[in-house]
Amino acid sequence: MNEDVRDILDVERGGTALTKESLMAPDPKKSRRTDPSMKRPQGMHREVFALLYSDSSRGSNSSSIVPTDTGSGYRQPRARLGQNRVRAWKWMGFTNPARKDGAMLYHWRRATDEGKEYPYSRFNKSIEIPSYTAEEYNKHLSEDQWTKEATDHLFDLCRQFDLRFTVIHDRFDHDKHKRRSIEDLKEHYYSVCNRLNKIRTAREMGGATPELVAYDAEHERKRKLQLERLYNRSHEQVEQEEILIAELKKIELRKKEREKKQQDLQKLITAAEQSTETGQKMTKRGASSSNKKTRTTTPQKGSGGGGGGGGGSGGDSAVVFRSYDKSSGVSLRSSKVKMPPSIGQKKAKIIEQCLEDLHVSLHPMPTEQITLDYNELRTEILLLLDLKATRDSWEFEVQSLKHRLESVSAEKLPRDITPHHSKKSALSDLVASGHSSGRKRRNALVDGAYKKARK
Template identity: 35%
Template structure:
């Protein structure tokens, strides 16, 4: 390299200096204000908490004394107190935050009430008097007495409608055997409360949205719910697994039904679109020959047993829309002839060993490479390949889907549910025959349109004159 640099007149020393990478300047961390040099040196440059700890703290802020409070110096005093939520006038002591003024007088906080007394919430019960009980409640009391109802209300007020505690403490000696159940206690209280609420409003409409009126307690439904919950909790692991399997199968069935419904809807939309496209094409295309057109001889019926010329449809065979003139000669279509149609009997599942069980897009036996294959996935792939190989692409295949939809059989459109050798081969053969039918119709229409042009199909376009 030195000789080359000498020839080019380049300086070796300068190049060597230029080749050296530029030194990377390390970013020097600045010591924050208020931190001593010794403390900053202990941190180091690779300490993980430097970024979070180095904040701008002024030395004056650290050394500044806190401002004295206007209320005075904070001090704590051991003072007695009473809880307003209690009814027994119990007096206890606790530490209270107080303030000591400049004159030495200790001042207690303004709120002398116990701060936790506000959390003592009580349930508001719909109580009754003797007149309301005699006129409203007694006629529908059944085996409940006024004394037992009063006892139930006392427990509800004492335990704040905690029903399991009420049921545990309920000990009425004159209760009918075998005793009151939890549902009996709930039904008695909510029935009485609902009657009292409606009677005090005069009618039920003003309190229609109240929970006691909108959702009345149902004793039978509550008992059925508890029995169902007990049966659910008493299941064995085998029963739980069986239930999960049934639910999974039900979800799979529901998803399959949704998919089939969506596919049927899309097929119906495709058929409608194909019909509209066909109608638009028929309206835009020129008129083809027909027996009723003036100047065209009508096609004479062929005698029984007479040979049929190639390209002319025989009676009962599939033909394009519109009759073909007898004196017109058409070349044979490249599509499948009637003699080439495949019968489902050719696709038997019981075949000799070694016979391939798969078919390709041309409905011929297909021997795949060694391995495992899913016949259903392979058959669907071959059906997709048939649609791709069709002349005209996806727009032309919509007419094929419309024809398969007219058969009123989901199997003809989407394929059999169980893909055996017989069903998969017959389905592919059906699709190939329908595709051949549409291609034959298209070829026939194209030939008829070409013959209707002036000069026939052999007419040549006039040559363009070249400019001199």
């Protein structure tokens, strides 16, 4: 029992008996003692000295926490001289293997390295330039535009300047030989190298395929010409190009928006056609329970896509009331006439306002037939709202195109075309794509949906 108490109180085992005096006495192990020989240096703050020398395990080997010029904190540095002798250095001459003139150069070097090769000679890399005989040149390498003297001069410069063709072009003797461009020099050099490679590979290795260097001089000439034209553009030309690029981006953006609106409008028309076909089929078959289930699931083919123009729900709005009445397990029929959560508050209030204008109760008696008719009516109202928003969007776009055409001055148009006729034809061309073919059908659908909602 006493040993357990000693463990709990963190008292050493086997010592004296547990008394009040022994428990209240300070622990000799936990007492902190500082080395009396370590005194706080003059000018050092007491807190810094406590951080450095409070730990007894560090002792006098603790280093300063601030960067100093000495390696031992605040003590005076002492020179640490080794016992070994200083290595001797000697002023000696050397030759660079890259030079062929045997020039003697001098530098300081360790005495032990005397007679060794120049250490930087390993960086002396040179390109191997092929050579040819007079027989090979006359038989395989001769050209009408190049003489043998000009070719020899070109290859000598390539060996001297390691294929730095800018320097080679500068040192080429244009007065003695015909004046050449850098592309001409490179084309002739690589052409000679490829022909030599083919000849020697066929002679030594038979039918082996040689490694050839592909160089298109014509492409390089066109590229440099284009860069020169680009560099020589005036400030006005640069600004005009930036304006044209910005207009091109706007045109592409408007084109994408028109395509998206056409797709959304087509989805609305498809959903309306499917809704009409489904209603006709259900009228013929009667109001049986199995037919009602089919009526609730079939129109989901037209779902998908966003609403056009005014931000409607597109094809989903045409079937949202029928797809919402799906439920698993037991449910009340009154839950099928609730407003679906996918319809925003703004549209929900518009639908409620339309129902009030038609003198239709917002909470009708939820019989089977009333529920189906009520959802069908709200679907038609929602489809009518989407079509109206799409029509407003198209009308706004047509008006904006008209204003753009009217801003064009009559002087820029051809003289044989009247301004009114040209504006009208241009406007028709701008709005006719994807719009004229379905205009009558959309108008008929809008009128039919509105009449059905009024009934």
